[in-house]
Amino acid sequence: MPTSPPVAETARPLLPQGRPHTPFEDVQGIFTGCLFAALALVMFRESTLLTGGTTGLAFLIHYLGGWPLGAILFLLNLPFYVFGLRTLGRTFTIKTFCAVAVLSLQTEFLPALVSFDRLDPVFAAVMAGLLAGTGILILIRHGASLGGVTILALYLQKRRGWRAGWVQMAIDCVILSLGLFVLSADKVALSVLGAAALNFVIAVNHRPDRYFGI
Incomplete structure (x- = not known):
């Protein structure tokens, strides 16, 4: 999945400065945000869908090889911590x-x-996207992300001057396009719908100037 909005303000102090989160608040925030995202991944997998980012690549490997999705996701993210x-x-990197x-x-x-006895694929795409977006939003507000492509995009923006948003969008498009070699066209289309729902939640709700607890 697109793992967080590739914007530099996620790593900058917010103004006006609010009271920082306590360690306990960060722990519950990370656990809760990940739980939302995990439920979204379960729904995506149940409907044989995928999403963008490193998570989408993990889905492709999972569908092709049948290896555990969680293990693939963890291993794929390891190289990106260097950039983080x-x-x-x-x-931020440790929290991520x-x-x-x-x-x-x-x-x-x-x-x-x-x-799930019955899970409509259209509902699954939209609901999973909304859940994942909400989970990522919680993580952002506790100074974390789900790693992967977002970290790489921010690194390239800093070192090369490439716009992080465009870098992440290009990578997401490539990963979703690769889905055509693994899934049917209608599944890929629903995956795009899910990715759109995810980004919609973040775009509407991620306003650092409105949130003062960091």
Whole structure:
């Protein structure tokens, strides 16, 4: 999935400065945000859909090889932490590492707690996108992300001057296009719908100037 909006303000102090989150608040925020995102991934997988970003690539590998989605997601994100340390700092990178680890575990354990007798694929695409977007929004407000493409996009923006939003969009388009080699065209179309729902939530609600608890 697009793992967070590729905008530099996610790593900058907000003005006016609010009271920082306590460690306990960060822990519950990361756990809750990841739980929302994990439920979204379960819905995507149940409907044989995918999303953009590193998560979309993990889905493609999962569908092709049948390996555990959570493990693939965790391993794919490992190289990106190098870019995170150079671009977004130690605290953000550590929180992001923890978020991805928690998400990977939740993705594997949730199917034992949740099952669907009937899940309309259109509803699954939209609802999963909204859930994932909400989860990512929670993580952003606690100084974390779901890593992957967002970190790379911010790194390239800093080092090369490439607009992070365009970089992330281009990578997401490539990953979703690769889905045509694995899934049917209608599944890919629904995956695009889910990605649009995800980004809609973030675009409407991610306003750093309105949020003062960091």
